[in-house]
C-alpha cells in the first residue's frame with residue numbers, strides 16, 4: 001500500500017534547454033513527491049518529453065538543477081549516473097523496442113547492460129516483470145508478433161524490471177483503444193499502490209489524466225503554467241484551463257491541440273491553417289466539430305464549419 005509523502009523526491013529548479021536557437025525549456029520549476037502519480041499535460045512539441053529526459057540525465061540542462069533524493073544530479077559525471085538511472089525508469093514514447101530481440105531479451109536489456117546479475121536472477125526478474133504487466137509466458141515472441149497494446153506493456157515491463165523508485169511514462173495511451181488504455185492506467189496505479197512507485201505520466205488523454213492523477217501539471221511556453229489536483233482542475237477559473245477541460249471528451253486530445261494553435265496563431269490564421277495548412281490532418285475533425293474557445297482576453301466564440 002503506497003503513501004504519498006509530502007516531501008519532494010525530485011526537485012526541478014529553473015531548468016532551461018535549447019537546441020540551436022530553439023528555446024524549449026525556459027525555466028521549469030517543479031517538485032515531484034514520493035509515491036504520487038503526476039500527470040504532465042501540454043501542447044504537442046511543447047517540451048514534455050525533453051523535460052522528462054532530463055530526469056535520468058539523458059539530456060543535460062543548459063541551466064538549472066535537478067535534485068533526486070537530495071542529490072543534485074546535474075553535477076554528476078556520466079560514470080556516476082548508474083544509480084540515478086536505476087532510480088528513474090523510463091517508458092519511451094515510441095516503445096523503443098529492439099525488433100530483432102525477443103520480448104524476454106528486450107526486457108532483460110537494462111539488467112544485462114551494466115549489471116553483474118546472474119542469468120538465473122535476470123530470468124527471475126524478467127518473469128516477474130512479465131507477470132506485473134500481465135504478459136506471463138509471452139517472453140519468446142518478437143515485437144512484430146504482438147499487438148500495439150502488448151508492445152506498450154513490454155516497454156512498461158522494461159521500465160519496471162530494474163526496480164526503479166520512479167517511472168516516467170511517455171504517452172502510454174497513444175495509439176490504444178480506450179479499453180486497452182484503461183488497462184494501462186490500471187497497471188500504472190497498481191505500481192503506485194503495490195510497489196510505492198512514483199509515477200510521472202505524459203499524456204494527451206484527459207480521461208486517463210482524471211482517472212489516475214494525484215496531481216496534474218500543465219506546460220506552456222517552456223514553463224509550468226498550471227498545477228493542481230483533479231478537483232482543482234475541474235473547478236479552476238483559469239480560462240485556458242477551462243477551455244481545456246470543457247472540450248468534447250471523445251475528441252479531446254485533438255480539440256485542445258487545435259485550441260492551442262488558435263491561441264498561438266490568432267483566430268484567422270487558425271482557420272486558414274485548419275483549412276489548408278498544418279492542421280490539414282485534422283480536416284475530418286474540423287468538419288465534424290463546432291469548436292468553442294475561451295480566449296484569455298475575453299470570450300470569443302468560434303464556430304468552425306469547414307464545409
Ligand SMILES: Nc1ncnc2c1ncn2[C@@H]1O[C@H](COP(=O)(O)OP(=O)(O)OP(=O)(O)O)[C@@H](O)[C@H]1O
Pocket residue numbers: 019024042043044045046047048049050051093
Ligand atoms: N534531441 C533533440 N534535438 C533537437 N531538437 C529536439 C530534440 N529533442 C526534441 N527536440 C525538439 O524540442 C521540441 C520539444 O519536443 P518534445 O519531444 O519534448 O515535445 P512534446 O511536448 O513531448 O510533444 P508531443 O506531445 O508531440 O510528444 C520539438 O520542437 C522537438 O523537435
Ligand SMILES: [Mg+2]
Pocket residue numbers: 048049050093170
Ligand atoms: Mg513527447
